Amino acid sequence: MTNKVLVIGGGAAGLAAAKTLVDMHKEVVLVEKEESLGGLVRELTCKGVSECRNCGVCYVVDRAAEILAEPAAEVFLRSEIVSVDRKDEGFMVRIRSGARYVSSSCIGCGRCVEVCPVEGGAIHPPKGSGRPTTYWIDRDRCLHFKKKKCERCAEVCSTDAVVYDDRATNVTRHVSSVILASGIEPVDASEVPRLGYGSIPDVMSSVDAERILNERGRIVRPSDGAAPKKIAMIQCVGSRSEKTGVEYCSKFCCKYGTKIAQLLMDIDPDIDLDFYFMDLRTLYEPQDDFKRWAASKKRKVEKKKVPQVRLIRSMPSQAYPGDGGGVVLRSSGESDVETTDTPYDLAILSVGMRPRAVPEALGSSLGVEVDELGFMRCSEGESSSGMFFIGAACEPMDIEETITKAIAAAAEAAAQRTGGSR
Template identity: 35%
Template sequence: MNRVAIIGGGVAGLSAAISLERRGVPSIIVEREEALGGLCGELGCKGVERCVRCDVCLARDMVAQARSSPLIERLGRAELRSVSGQPGDFRLAIRVGGQGHRLVRAAVIVCATGGEPFDAHLDKRLGYDELADVVTSLDLERQLSAEGRFLVPSTSAPPKKVAFILCVGSRDERFNTSYCSKACCKYSFKLAQGLRAIDPGCAITIFFMDWRLYDPRENVRAWASGDSGVRLVRSRPAEVLLGEDSRPEVRFASEKDAIVEVEAFDAVVLSVGLRPARSAAELARTLQVETDAHGFLRSPKGEPCASTRPGVFLAGTCRGPKEIVECVKDGAEAASKAIAFMGGVG
């Protein structure tokens, strides 16, 4: 018995499965949804004129790779109910949609259940509840990937002026999310580039706190200074309200002088961060692992991808916010740790 059970078939779980496969170790992916791909699978390519390295295709490639591998078994619409046995010989009770329960034996468990995008309804001041033309980055992304363009929800017309508000539900103590979500300023930059490429008549304003792009090719300042249709404002808007012409109005502290400005936009995009999955606490109980102060599954300091229980490893955003590439690395590392736990191979 050297099989690894992977809970979750998003990029981190897929990366673990593929890494294990390359080293001849069989695995079984337990995925809650019908299809593999996770949150990444819902996103769309952000390249319009050229590739902007959003990494979304990585997920598609990995799904294809996993599907065609004889060493990777997949259980769709499957949910982990309980874990018994001990490290080295776990027994997982899994409920498979429409097929009743299944007992899976595995030496090691890799948990890659992911996080969740921040629910924009929670931040009442930003108007996601009340204003039709306030959307989340995910809403925008889904529309872009399905239809190849973005229309203002209330008028169904192409927008002429769009605002992005970064760090929504990130670096915000009100929601116990004081951490940086790592991915949002990167994907927002790419989404904004996409909108500009689709419609050069659409001006974009980005309200940001700090840019945390590390790739020198992703120079947001150079992009903004070379494009008159783009404006960067270092400010965290306080509110989004309904304006007189029924467009959303953003209230923010001006960069120039310390005064409050109000500006109307056709649409406001809330760039939502990542938070722990709603099911994380229950999952932690099932797996008998600990969570951290924010509710993510906890890796002991200095031991990436380990959990607080031997034989159970963590990969991807279930253990904290991460971008796609980091999830891929995490998967490989969790696979490596799993193999080492089983005594190494080959």
């Protein structure tokens, strides 16, 4: 019996599973379709400034770097599973390993991006905190592959990292078990058009806010790049809604929303922040901590202390463009009798999630079953088939729960089906 386990998906779940397996002296074949490891968490920000806020983001970035350096883990990026067939109590897996066109000698200087003539660029850094940090060329956009003879990036690269003759390859591996961790997609905030995402520049989604905070270390208004002083955060955008089909609570957005609110105030203590919510579901942390934190944020105005953070149990009904930028939110109070229009420099919409669809051929060869909402039937404990389905593709999960469950499934896969130690 082979000592190898296949892990499909290099997000929080896949990485936690891979790390558990190598720690148990198994070999891992990790296949990720994107150019770097980390999954959705690549684009999220660490939410602590002076002290850790336990958001879990750093765990994923650290595991990604460890797995890349791990001799027992073979990592295929920009790659896909072509087929999985049963063989000798295990599985024969065919993998299409994509070309990157940039070698590991890339030092991430970014000079290639500056000279690339393609609008929007054809050579890119990996997303957010994704690992490795090696750049990659999008062959479909690159002029070199359109017979236009462009080699500008190669000409400016001081480490000769650009490799135009890199080729996609097909590889085959024999594995004892398969772990599928295909993950999630954030809800597109424009699915809730009344809140102005996509039509009002100073309305952004929480995914945008996370990315900007991760890249710049502070938030800026999209319309003019200014530092916003009055911010609205709106929870439950797209979740718990029949209209979007996301009828469930996405479970992690109260956790990240409350932490983003605190991070924003840590970075700029002068901000006024209105936090619109329906219910506060902060997972493991008592909501009272957040309420106490909000109540403690006050500024002195003419010898009086006025609140800087307001927790408003209401869902704004409409957004309008503000005069000279910003956004105006119409909302009713808890009594639902009167409506108020409140101007903000910026509104952040905390979006929920959907499970990511598994490609049909892969789903049927692995025997993936999904419920009416698209969630995979999760692996709890033993799996006689040698298949394990894990992560937030099974049910809404934050990073911590994703990791805990992935570790349990990987330990089961290692104990149950693989041969002795390598």
